[in-house]
Amino acid sequence: MIVYINGKLVPPEDAHFDPWDRGLTLGDGLFETIRVHAGVAQRVFAHLNRLAHGAGVLGIPLTMSEEDLVHAIAVTIRENGVEEGVARLTLTRGPAPRGIAPPEKPTPTLMIVAEQVLEQTTEPVHAIIATKTRRNEFSPLAGLKTLNYLDNIIARQEAIGARAHDALLLNSIGAVVEATTANLFVAIEGQILTPPIKDGALPGIMRADVIQATGAVEQTLAPHAFAQISEAFLTNSLGIAPLIQVDDQVIGDGKPGPVCTRLQQMV
Numbered sequence: 001m002i003v004y005i006n007g008k009l010v011p012p013e014d015a016h017f018d019p020w021d022r023g024l025t026l027g028d029g030l031f032e033t034i035r036v037h038a039g040v041a042q043r044v045f046a047h048l049n050r051l052a053h054g055a056g057v058l059g060i061p062l063t064m065s066e067e068d069l070v071h072a073i074a075v076t077i078r079e080n081g082v083e084e085g086v087a088r089l090t091l092t093r094g095p096a097p098r099g100i101a102p103p104e105k106p107t108p109t110l111m112i113v114a115e116q117v118l119e120q121t122t123e124p125v126h127a128i129i130a131t132k133t134r135r136n137e138f139s140p141l142a143g144l145k146t147l148n149y150l151d152n153i154i155a156r157q158e159a160i161g162a163r164a165h166d167a168l169l170l171n172s173i174g175a176v177v178e179a180t181t182a183n184l185f186v187a188i189e190g191q192i193l194t195p196p197i198k199d200g201a202l203p204g205i206m207r208a209d210v211i212q213a214t215g216a217v218e219q220t221l222a223p224h225a226f227a228q229i230s231e232a233f234l235t236n237s238l239g240i241a242p243l244i245q246v247d248d249q250v251i252g253d254g255k256p257g258p259v260c261t262r263l264q265q266m267v
Contacts, residue, residue, distance in 0.1 A: 023092025121239030137200030231257030
């Protein structure tokens with residue numbers, strides 16, 4: 001593997017992080033996971049727009065232009081010979097002395113890796129509703145892909161303990177928001193619905209494309225709505241997977257639905 005870090009392409013053993021990098025010590029940073037298809041980063045400008053927004057919210061300066069970032073991602077993919085896989089971009093605020101307050105003049109760390117193996121994201125999913133953690137829809141971090149994914153990890157651990165594939169997170173008022181690494185879509189009476197960003201859902205890159213392709217409407221979803229749902233599916237940048245069961249509630253006929261099947265051909 002060849003790693004891009006702070007403008008250089010190096011082997012993993014030379015991809016050094018400062019021990020005081022705030023990405024390591026405080027989770028002070030962002031990341032983007034980008035699908036690679038036929039050797040090309042997919043939806044790369046949408047990913048970089050989201051990264052720039054998150055960096056603006058956190059006050060982390062982007063020291064590279066969009067053009068240079070696109071080039072760096074492409075070079076990393078090429079140097080690793082990735083045709084079908086994943087590229088991940090990680091941005092931290094960089095090293096700083098101990099303490100919470102950010103440095104006045106941060107020196108960000110930017111790392112890009114690319115792998116050939118693509119995660120399987122199309123198999124049917126049985127999910128539980130997480131009970132050990134909730135999404136805080138009032139936090140500005142709810143809409144960002146930060147390096148702190150501990151709520152998601154806790155929820156996924158709960159799912160594994162229940163012998164499920166994934167967990168759905170509720171927000172502070174008990175509305176269903178999203179899965180641990182994916183946005184949620186459901187079909188009720190022929191209308192495609194998805195939890196709104198204001199409820200704490202991440203503004204997913206694939207989510208935006210699916211809303212455009214299906215005319216999906218943002219609507220707050222209560223857990224009991226799954227009894228009315230004829231079809232459900234999960235989306236992230238790597239693909240679309242049918243959601244066929246939530247806790248003990250089977251969705252529809254327990255098989256992938258027609259909308260999900262059609263959309264899977266889109267990605």
